[in-house]
Amino acid sequence: MNTTLTTKKFFDAVLFREIWKAMKVTFRHMFHKPMTFQYPREKRTIPDAHRGALGLLRYDDGKERCVGCDLCEAACPSHCIKVISEEDKSLPLQRYATEFYIDITKCVFCGYCVEACPVNALAMTKVYEFSTHDKRTLLFDKQRLYEIGERYLEDAKRYLYAHNQEKEGEESRAYRYHFPVPVEKSPES
Ligand code: SF4
Ligand code: SF4
DSSP states (O other): OOHHHHHHHHHHHHTTHHHHHHHHHHHHHHTSOOOOOOTTTSOOOOOTTOOOOEEEOBOTTSOBOOOOOOHHHHHOTTOOEEEEEEEOTTSTTOEEEEEEEEETTTOOOOOHHHHHOTTOOEEEOSOOOOOOSOGGGGEEOHHHHHHHHHHTHHHHHHHHHHTTSOOSSHHHHHHSOOOOOOOOOOTTO
């Protein structure tokens, strides 16, 4: 056996050289700011553009924005959206979604559905904690989607601003598509 190598190994063992090497690394990192978070006690700040749980939004007067056009359903690459719509009897030409489902277990959080929506009725929030023992609860229905939209409205708005889909103020309101208000025919016409 090589005598030099044996001697080196002997001194490494006697002087605990490997342990000192490891301690050097430990001490060096003791003075660094920790990179990790003690989740769930500590949570990191989520950026506005974060793609979390989807929610449905209303206009400021409480009216549902969704017009049941199905564009989000068509844009979804995972086929996890189902919209059922019908005409609003009181407002001819205007439609609304009677049922709306998103199977969040299939969602890949790509945001295509939000981009496809012509009235910004859908938005993503910063919600990411919806793990459950019951997979059936992850089929979000219209009521749950509106609840998310109402509860995390600020997140949803920030998401739309961060993705340049909506701006604050009158200018953005002008470009949002509203269905025309039906004009009542006068008896003479
Ligand atoms: S985020 Fe993407 S995968 Fe999820 S529902 Fe929207 S379009 Fe479908
Ligand atoms: S959420 Fe938007 S894209 Fe989807 S059906 Fe409603 S209005 Fe159309």
